[in-house]
Amino acid sequence: MSKANYGDIIYVNHLLYKHFGIYLSxxxxxxxxxxxxxxxxxxMCVRVTDIERFLNGKKTYKVKNIKNERYSPDEIVKRAKNxxxxxxxxxxxxxxxxxxxxxxxxxxxxxxxxLVLGAVFLYLLNDCYKEI
Numbered sequence: 001m002s003k004a005n006y007g008d009i010i011y012v013n014h015l016l017y018k019h020f021g022i023y024l025s026x027x028x029x030x031x032x033x034x035x036x037x038x039x040x041x042x043x044m045c046v047r048v049t050d051i052e053r054f055l056n057g058k059k060t061y062k063v064k065n066i067k068n069e070r071y072s073p074d075e076i077v078k079r080a081k082n083x084x085x086x087x088x089x090x091x092x093x094x095x096x097x098x099x100x101x102x103x104x105x106x107x108x109x110x111x112x113x114x115l116v117l118g119a120v121f122l123y124l125l126n127d128c129y130k131e132i
Contacts, residue, residue, distance in 0.1 A: 007073025009064040009100040012055050017112060020064070020100035021054055022080040029054040030080040030103075032089050032096040044089035046080075046099065070105045079103045 004010045004023035011018045021031025031054055033047040055061060071079065080103045088094050097110040 004061070004063050005073065007071075007076040007104075009066065009104055010054075010061045011064055011097075011100075012058045012061045014056075014058070018097070019054070019056070020096045022076060022100055022103050023063075024048075024077060026051040030077075030084065032099055034089075044087065046083045046086045048084060064100070066101075066104055068105065071103075076103050 006024060008023045009020055010023045010029070011020045019031070021029045023029055027050050028048055029051060030046065030048050032044045033049055033053065034044040035056070051061070069076075080099075083099065083103075094108065095110055095112075097112055098108040101110070102108045
């Protein structure tokens with residue numbers, strides 16, 4: 001397991017997706033939490049949990065390296081803490097990756113969503129091409 005530092009983005013790899021959060025310590029990860037309690041994701045909320053809850057049965061996490069960090073670790077954590085209690089989860093527009101990237105860079109983006117939407121676009125484009 002990579003060792004994270006205060007304010008790092010960490011993620012755990014589940015088969016079809018990665019779950020992201022902001023690392024403070026092994027006892028303190030800020031992330032969108034609630035999937036274990038509601039598989040329909042209606043109760044997702046930015047919370048502070050320990051590493052075990054964040055890992056959700058997995059054994060390891062990885063640190064996401066970002067080249068253009070906009071904020072210091074203290075500012076990243078401050079931004080994350082200001083979002084605690086937020087229930088604005090949207091799997092496409094505001095998921096855990098959007099949240100973590102926003103805390104660190106100021107940009108709400110999700111490479112996972114972009115990859116899926118790009119694949120769908122290519123599929124549809126290919127379908128349209130077959131019609132011609």
